Amino acid sequence: MKEEIAGHQSIIKYQNNEFTTVDDMIATEFPLTLYVNREEFATIVCSPTHLQELVLGFLASEGVIRRRADIQDIHLDDSKGFCHITLTKELTHNTAHYSKRMISSCCGKSREFYFVSDAATAKVSMTDKTIKADEIIYMMEQLQQSSTNFKQTGGLHNAAISDGHDFYIHRSDIGRHNALDKLYGYCIEQHIPIRDKVLIFSGRISSEILIKASKIGVGIILSKSAPTDLAIKLAHDLNITAVGFIRNGSFNIYSHPQRIVK
Template sequence: MERKASHYTPIIMYNEGVFQQKEDEIAIEKPITIYVNDEEFATLVCTPLHIEELVVGFLASEGIIFFASDIQSLELDEERGFAYVLLNKTLSTDPTFFTKRVIGSCCGKSRQFYFQNDARTAKTSTSQMTITAEQCLSLMGEMHKKSEVFSRTGGVHNAALCSVDEIMLTRSDIGRHNALDKLYGFCLYERINLRDKVLVFSGRISSEILTKAAKIGVGIVLSKSAPTDLAIKLAEDLNITAVGFIRSHSFNVYSHPFRVLL
């Protein structure tokens, strides 16, 4: 089955007092329901590309797996929208594990997570890597150039995994979290060391996005948009450098500025 991120649909366009019949390229939105050990686990609404990476990255982010080898088998029924995952272990049956709000601690400080599995899987960065201001600007510009689906549809978020010098991998999705999970899934399959990598992101840095970055294991997050206050507090606690509002010649550093050099 051909995998597509978009398709054309007829529209009526208004421009300078005139209605015209046109075709517009629209991002595809598709639900994928994940079964883990024959039990329905979650339904993700996503762009139907790189679905296997998405499933693996999502399960790792949720604390269900820690390595790709934790999965015994993964079968996709993309036409019907199902993913069947068989693990090498049993799944937690505690109903509060994915829903209970908790307070965790980090270096003597308190930080608030939405769920227990966030507190268990979010990593405090130990990265000592640095990045120059010019590299921050360059990586954001390169990700924008590589964002083909966004340039055609305007309907997806983009994320990239990078060294300080170049983009290694990009993924797009209608869901902000999904784009990051696709990167994470690829890295788990390829056993990529993430401690010395940079995450470049097109969307707002919310607390959920910052927590997702901490689970992936990066020490630097670059964004085209703004962070929230809780995201900044989490970045401080988790030793992650958060950089936002990256434009052609400027940006703001919100946490741990020691990693960003002139």
């Protein structure tokens, strides 16, 4: 299957008191079912791009793997929407929590799935990384400029991982957590240390996004939007610097401000 994050769709548009038929770009939604050691593990609804990175990042964030070497074989059949993963070890998770559980692309009750392994896999950041205020503004501007797919569809989340100066990689997905898993998977594949990296994100910093950032291992998360109160509490507990409302040359620091300098 050709990787396409969006496709053309004929729609009816109402504008200036008229109905017209126009061609529009619509975000692609794709279900990918994972089998781990021949056992059905989960189905992720995602954008059909960078799927191997998504699988690696998802399994790592759920504590199934710690490194690329934990996977003996990975076979992606994206024409049918399946990925078969063989580990170098037994699957020790209680699969009753995972089997056939849908991972939704939107915000909702299906996200309770992540609470199964959050306590075991969330990490307290130990980084002493600092970044300058003008670098924060610059990185968010770069993320916005890179988000061509969002501009076309209006239906995608965008994220990037950076050393505080330049992006390592930028990824988009209909699911905000999927975009972060793709970044995590890229770092695993490329053997990039994550501890001193910065996560730049287009959407709201919810508790699930803050937990995902802690699972990845970053100590700083930047967003153009706002955090929730629970996300701020978790950021304090997990020693993560959360910065939001990065817009028009200003931003708010919600936790651990010592990492942000002039």
